[in-house]
Structure formats: C-alpha cells, structure tokens
Amino acid sequence: MFKMAQVFVYGTLKSGQPNNYRMLDAANGKAKLLARSRTVDSYPLVIATQYNVPFLLNIPGKGHRVQGEIYSVDEKMLNFLDWFERCPHQYQRTLVKLEVDEWVGEGENNPKAGSIVEAFVYSTTTYKPEWLQNPTYENYNYKGDHGLEYIRREDRSTK
Template sequence: MRKLLPTTLGIFRVLFPTVQMTYIFVYGTLKKGQPNYYRMLDITNGKAEFLCYARTVEKYPLVIAGKYNIPFLLNVPGKGQHVRGEIYSVDDQMLKFLDWFESCPQMYQRTRILLEVEHRIGEGEGTPKVGSTTEAFVYSTTTYEAEWLQKPIFDSYDAYGDHGLCYVTREARE
C-alpha cells in the first residue's frame, strides 16, 4: 500500500474536506410521517441521514401544549416517560437550520442526552447498534407554563394521534 505524501494529503483534504456530522434526536413533528419531516429531506436545509429509532435512557415529560399544539420535551430529567424518537446524523448546515427552526435558544435549548438504540435500518458503520447507548442533541425546553406538568405525558408523539390536539403548522400560523 502506498503512503500519501504530506503535500498530497493536504491537497486531498482541500479537494475533499471532512464534513462534521452531529447526532440529533427528534421526537416530534420532524419524525418520519409527521408534518415537518419534509424539512429533514430538503437538501437546501443541509444533510440529514436517518440512523435509527431510539428512546431516552432517562425519563422526560413530553407534552403537547400552547395554542398551536406543539410537542415539547420538558427538560425535567427523571419525570415522565422514556421518550421514543429517531436519531439523525446532520451536517453543520442542517444543524444551523434546525436551530433556527426550533427557535434555539429562545424557545428550545439544544442539549445532549443519552439514548438507547431500539431499532435500526441499514448496516452503516457509523450507525449505533441495537441495545447500545449513544449521545445525541435534543431540542428541549426549560421555559414552560407550570400547568404543562399537569398535562398528559406521552412516550411518543404523533400529530395525527387520538389525543385530539391538532398541530398547527408554521405556515398556518403566519
């Protein structure tokens, strides 16, 4: 096997730069089949690659609240349920888009949490194994109405679920 000379390696890195990817855990309207999933597929927002289905290792309250029936993961570790969602590997451009979309840091904060992998699609070498734990960023909130803790707490969000709380899209709000 030939070794690359330092100058060759430098040229290679300029022509083919390494893209920084970040794990993001989505639990609400950005999941597959939900109203904002199309935003994860829009390449103008950046790159998002689905890795696996997972659930939070720690319990959190996932509630549907506000006049637009938005799913909120309240940053109250130990209270609530193990929340199910999806882990994506996203590039910096998608991460910036998601920060904007999630009104971070005004409405949500992006924090790291520990997740247990439940099911994965594909065998990519970067994909966490079923039963393993991994860290990912999640958009959660520490700013909420006190009565939100009295609302029904979900382990999984579905905008079309039998809870009867119809999600109001961003386009319909404007």
C-alpha cells in the first residue's frame, strides 16, 4: 500500500501560480497543502528558457533558502507530477530538508514553525552553464519584478 508522500513545490505549482490548478485537479490524484516552508540549504532558483520556467538547480550552498509549499500527495498525484516535471529527464525527484514557516494542515502533532522536515523536490542537475549567471530568487512569482512571465505549456507554439 502506498503511503502519502510529501512534495515541496517552489514554482508554478504553488498557490496563486499558473499551474497550481494541477495540484487541485482530482483527475491527477489527491494533493493537500500542509505547510509553507523554505529549504534549509540555499539553492539557486533561476528562471530560464524562452518560456521563463523556474528551475531549482541542485547545487546546495549557492543562491537562497527557497520558499515554497509542502503538499501531501497520493501515488496517482506523485506519478502525475513525475510526468509533468519530466522526471527523470528534465527534473529529478530528490529529498530536501525544509524549515516549516507555517503549518496549515489539520491534525494533531503537527510540526511547529522552525521544525525541520523532509519532502521530495523536483530539482535539476541538467542545465545550461549560462543559467548559473542568471539572477537567483528566494520566492518565485510568475508576475514578479523580474518581468519574466511564465508561458504555460498550452500557450507555447509548436513551431
């Protein structure tokens, strides 16, 4: 039997971002928001490609402590996320240590603010060297001051 997995999202899948609806779509599986958190280690979160995609580069110790959300997901949603994130080709799913900012999930014995938990994250070791020259971000927002608005897959031309 599959135990629910915890996944940390930091980009377009977060609340208020253009792909969050995918986390809420029951056809993809079950996902429940548990907490707002940040990575314990710093990582470079960059915006790259002509589609302005946020990428968490798996280079601990560089960049910022990245802010995001922890979701509890079932096996169907985890499989969907693997497909959506093109895992293992574009992103790899690995465990990351997170510091809880605010636990919003229900239940008893929930981690308090400042607690350290682990969750899966989709990060990449496959990137173009010039991405290391891109600005890094602590908190991704597709309409942020960076001016690099994310282009959804549905809106990308097939040319």
